[in-house]
Amino acid sequence: xxQVTQSPEALRxxxxxxxxxxxxxxxxxxxGLFWYRQDPGKGPEFLFTLYSAGEEKEKExxxxxxxxxxxxxxxxxxxxxxxxxYLCAVQAWDSSYKLxxxxxxxxxxxx
Amino acid sequence: KAxxxxxxxxxxxxxxxxxxxxxxxxxxHRSVSWYQQTPGQGLQFLFEYxxxxxxxxxxxxxxxxxRQFSNSRSEMNVSTLELGDSALYLCASSLDGEETQxxxxxxxxxxx
Numbered sequence: 001x002x003q004v005t006q007s008p009e010a011l012r013x014x015x016x017x018x019x020x021x022x023x024x025x026x027x028x029x030x031x032g033l034f035w036y037r038q039d040p041g042k043g044p045e046f047l048f049t050l051y052s053a054g055e056e057k058e059k060e061x062x063x064x065x066x067x068x069x070x071x072x073x074x075x076x077x078x079x080x081x082x083x084x085x086y087l088c089a090v091q092a093w094d095s096s097y098k099l100x101x102x103x104x105x106x107x108x109x110x111x
Numbered sequence: 112k113a114x115x116x117x118x119x120x121x122x123x124x125x126x127x128x129x130x131x132x133x134x135x136x137x138x139x140h141r142s143v144s145w146y147q148q149t150p151g152q153g154l155q156f157l158f159e160y161x162x163x164x165x166x167x168x169x170x171x172x173x174x175x176x177x178r179q180f181s182n183s184r185s186e187m188n189v190s191t192l193e194l195g196d197s198a199l200y201l202c203a204s205s206l207d208g209e210e211t212q213x214x215x216x217x218x219x220x221x222x223x
Contacts, residue, residue, distance in 0.1 A: 034212075042217070043117075043201050043214035043216045043217045044154075044201070045214070046211055046212075046213055087154070091209075096156075096166075096167040097159055097166070097205075098144065098167055098169065099144075099156065101153055101155075102153075103153045104153070
């Protein structure tokens, strides 16, 4: 069964303290891995799509990487406005285009 | 380019009623997917429509249904509402399903 596990569930950082979020996945065949950011009461905001092992993508203070079993979202020198829930999702090479989501990592960055 | 829009943003219903939610995708996107988000189950896939046809369906009871119109706008309907249907219902659009899905702000449904 296709599955996504994110860790940690929650993370508290001081402003400027870099860290990484983990997304482990089990999927029959990976079509794509997606990272989203979700603020309270809002819909998920797209961050990155990764398609193959070794791929990396960057955007401001965020960098996403992908291996055959997991993905990392690295946050460099975070700011309070980076506080949000970060969601990881996979899409499999089957007849469905559904996204399978992890439970997310709640990030709090304190000033 | 305008993003995905969903209406209404908030709804309060009572058990046994039915509800219809609406989603307008990003211009040019032909695939619309629906997800249910709850604190206990997280984000779960409901169904996906492409060119007015349901291509995929998640593991939800038949009370949950949807449709897509020729302009790619989509609606989902929940009949005989139950307390457990209280959730944030999210719509996402993509070019054809395979590409990145972009989410709307959601409709928060509260069933009393």
